[in-house]
Amino acid sequence: NGNRDNSRGALIVLEGLDRSGKTSQSTRLLSYLEQQGFSVESWRFPDRSTCVGEMISSYLANKSQLDDRTIHLLFSANRWEKRSLMEMKLRSGTTLLVDRYSYSGVAFSSAKGLDVEWCKGPEMGLLAPDLVLYLNIPPEKAAERGGYGGERYEQLEFQRKVAQHYKMLCDATWKIIDASLPMEDVEKQLREFVMDCIATCQIGKPLSQLWL
């Protein structure tokens, strides 16, 4: 880790609808990678611990109202406030497993009707992930899993729209995993993609920026 000049940690993002299993998978991946001796951290967006994060959290709990563009920019600001720490961690050899990122930002906001290009604007220049693991699940199936916690976006009709908007963002860094499979099968596939990705970053794949 970190010995070779350009060696660095990998930026790995998990995306998917609410209840697609991202959070459980990211916990499992974290302990697997730790056991393998990698330097790794698990992050998530929104990061509700910052001032901006508190505003987002209150909006999601329906305790405050914000117009669609304002909340979009707050989600983005919440990533910007973490950008330099993110870069520092990666350069020092730590792999980051990030639960949601700019793709959630664009998919959820554009599902409300905002223009996709407008939504991408504030994300430009954030660090580009080396790998995006998309946990693909039919919205109906995710809803059946129960435990939609009652936050603002946790409604079937809206999740259907989000799923369509996610698909437009898919690029070469994406791996689409069938998240209706048993948890162990999903986990096995994720491990393989992640191990490959970490290896490429260790041999010095350059960091790049999103959507420029």
Ligand code: TMP
């Ligand atoms: P969470 O349940 O993963 O904490 O995410 C909270 C909600 O916020 C979830 O419904 C997805 C949504 N979201 C956005 O609308 N824009 C974003 O940029 C992010 C990170 C999440």
